[in-house]
Amino acid sequence: MAVEFCGIALAHPVINGSGTFDAIAARRAFGDAMLDAFPFSAFVSKTITLQPRSGNPPPRLWEAQAGMINSIGLPNRGLAGYLEHDLPRLAELPVPLITNVMGSTELEVAQLVESIDARAEVAAIELNVSCPNVQTGLDIGADPRSLGSLVRAVRPLTRKPLIVKLTPNTADVAAVAAAAQDAGADAVSLVNTLRAMARDPGSGGPWLGGRTGGLSGAAIRSVALAQVAAVSARVSLPVIGMGGVAHGTHAHDLISVGATLVAVGTESFRDPCAGTRIAAELKSLQIAGSSSIEVNRSEPQPEVDLNCADS
Amino acid sequence: MAVEFCGIALAHPVINGSGTFDAIAARRAFGDAMLDAFPFSAFVSKTITLQPRSGNPPPRLWEAQAGMINSIGLPNRGLAGYLEHDLPRLAELPVPLITNVMGSTELEVAQLVESIDARAEVAAIELNVSCPNVQTGLDIGADPRSLGSLVRAVRPLTRKPLIVKLTPNTADVAAVAAAAQDAGADAVSLVNTLRAMARDPGSGGPWLGGRTGGLSGAAIRSVALAQVAAVSARVSLPVIGMGGVAHGTHAHDLISVGATLVAVGTESFRDPCAGTRIAAELKSLQIAGSSSIEVNRSEPQPEVDLNCADS
């Protein structure tokens, strides 16, 4: 099950999705037993921004059909607080660290990448680009051009593997992935959450403090599989696949369409040890199946003239 | 509950989603009792193309988490067959008819619109634009520019209300809706299905004959609500909202964020009379609630600087 990812040796292919497992809080709740049984082969931090953020006003959660919507709003201590307070504690985890960062300008992202690059505790950097471009209003991650220029600008600032986390809220995620690859990214990860909304049963207004939020969990599994397949077919970079993974079969599906690693998010809320369970289920599937999975990184092409998603 | 839509008087706001109710087949299964208890206030045809299509090879269905994926592939008799064989039978329905059409070129769409325009039995025309633009490869409905030019080209060819059915597989559906409005559309409908995929548990390859398919049903409800809210806030056109509607509350949610009509798709597979039930539930909600629903067509704006769908 051991796997190499951008030169980093990992015990198995299952890691966490950014923002879905707080190892520091989990240690408060479960103690050091959590370290010995750490569920993931690498730990991805919650998104870090330059300045501290308190996040969105509550309510931040809505339970959807076989999924959930969140509008957490990236609460974090900010870069300085992360480096000083969080990173030393995270360094005590038994696995490599990936720091996820986001900035609203190229300059911000550059500062984040440079400072993280300076820290030996961090094995890789993940860019969260699911935030609006100040000019276009579109998410940077939805627009190949602005994503490309962002990655090109920060790529030289670090020798660490640079992972770009793609948003699913775009017409052609494979084109965005290709732009990331051309701009020098070392890997891509997807999917982030699907933009969604819920109404307050009482007031009738938006339920979430952030008004809209992101859908995750089982409900998005088949959308994630389609996007990971499309991206894996288009780019040669290693891909981290995620979206609704709850069992080894789901991880196996993502790996079979081309993912190198699989990340678990929402399922950890239902089962804090989901990562361990899924890695074990995946292992037995891989042993059962043709020793190693035969990976197919060619995009599924319809045989039909008009292929319409809807019918 | 009576409502006017583009000058068409409807008994209630609940219609069917294109391709999710075949009134001719239903009459074979249920007889004329189906006519007397027809569930929808208007009937939308399955998508009609210029030439006959047999559709995608089976399997065409996959059951997902609280939803389903289809790759039907727009089987239909083609324009001539529709006009000669289907339309006379559909004209026997007790409600106004909306014909949904799709073409892969402007010329094809123009021919479809012109010929449908000539038929008095048809009350309105819906354009399905969830198909790839031959040049860009992107769905026409994902690209404001190509959609705008398509609508501008065919708008003059009919006096009937022209509805544009939007795809959710795009970064900014409101921008596409705005392009449709600027080009002269009379209404927009959304959401179509979300691009999704499933793997064959046996072979490991794609399960669906069309390789990828479209996700519908409860799983996409909260994504549809967010997109209908965003579109209603951006355009002044009447909006037909759909996506996972299974109960009156879901219809009520869509109308509250600005939809004029609500369409039911997948739920009709679980309950053929879902339209009738949902209209009744909606009615009692509207009576219970502030006499008429207070509609809010202003887009939900986050109070936070960085609004990231994912957090």
Place this chain on the structure above:
Amino acid sequence: MRTLAPFGRRRVAVAGGEDAGAYRLLHVDDPAGPSPSPGQFYMLAAAEHWGAGADERPYLPRAFSYMADAGGRLGFMFEDVGPGTHRLAQLDAGDELWLLGPLGEGFSAPADGRRALLAGGGIGAPPLYALSAVLDDPHVRVDALLGFRDAHHARVAESLFEGTPVQLATDDGSVGHQGFVTELLARELDADDHAVVYACGPAPMLEAVRALCAERRVPAQLALEAGMACGFGACYGCVVALADGSYMRVCVDGPVVDADELAHVPAH
């Protein structure tokens, strides 16, 4: 034959359930429903807890041929092969079901004095049993040829087909002929091929029956299966390719089809 279904699903009560070998028998009270025609089917869903099973399924209703129909009480027989049948197998007296039907085109009776040969494999038995119950014309000879995996699966055959001579075949020979039901069928056709063959079962078995009957020029009616979402022609999901290259919808054009309309019976 097609009996029209009332428009709309009905919430009905389970009168009882029993395990029969590898299968589950479910008896359902449908007082408001019409009497169905053999080969027709119903869409079933548990009224409670339909979903949240393996992989958060089932979501859609499931199709089942009716096996028996006595005074508004319907009988179904199925095997637990996934989340839908697993949930249905948990139901017992007093539980409730959503039921839609009867749906589809059923079998048509044998013409011009032909004998009826019922060839079933596994869960293909139910519609054939329903057929045998109505073929009570003394001038029509009826024989049932049923194939099962093993004696455990074949056990259900005992409780069925009273009055109809039954020959069994099992893959492991633990009861009856060891081998395929089509071998029994060939033997019967050798003896007397002035017959109509009625078949239901797994695709490979149906394909074998189709090929055999085509070669012998014996008319055959096959009850097909396909994954379904709606059961009444709404979704176009349940198609099977016909010999002329077009597709039929198993739920409205079938499930029973004349064998010679098919070039072959597809795997799914």
Place this chain on the structure above:
Amino acid sequence: MRTLAPFGRRRVAVAGGEDAGAYRLLHVDDPAGPSPSPGQFYMLAAAEHWGAGADERPYLPRAFSYMADAGGRLGFMFEDVGPGTHRLAQLDAGDELWLLGPLGEGFSAPADGRRALLAGGGIGAPPLYALSAVLDDPHVRVDALLGFRDAHHARVAESLFEGTPVQLATDDGSVGHQGFVTELLARELDADDHAVVYACGPAPMLEAVRALCAERRVPAQLALEAGMACGFGACYGCVVALADGSYMRVCVDGPVVDADELAHVPAH
């Protein structure tokens, strides 16, 4: 006080369930779990059929304070207010649960000879009952003040709080004082305010307790509620704003919080 939870959810058996007035009591065997501290909670989900309820929910586990803890048997009390509690209310002896916990920060015992005033509203009673069971120091006076909608809801109070003097308040006056539990609390504080107030209940009631204790300068520990996804600090979803403008996560920083850390108790 905080007892660490074993890492990972445990599949445990329901020992029994009973209806107590408007509430459901659930007794759960958790032999592998540690003994929790009053005010802590567990995340619960039915092992079967968790989902496919109203609106295809629940999907996430649900948070419940434990009410009793005797030799590895935990007691919970809840009201059916939605799909999650509805499903849990169906569970009975032999059914299984997924359980994670004990979680969060519980109450701390009263210091320097203060009396303990337990103020509960509706489903706020359980953690206070758990607290009363451990405050068995004869030198510490304990009084429970419990508010309910009506006598039907108040019935559960009888079965609880043996050994602790209980005063009841109901909205409709059908039993005990007609009015708010905070009126009983004010009366008690008039009599003797060398006390620590422990409160759990609906937000408006907690806010009234907070305001009252702030005004009287009496220390109060509030057990808060918030919608939760994980219960162990992973999702950042369960936040409540503190007086200093920052947010606390109810599941790891709470659920018990010193009242003076809050400017007010928010509605959700």
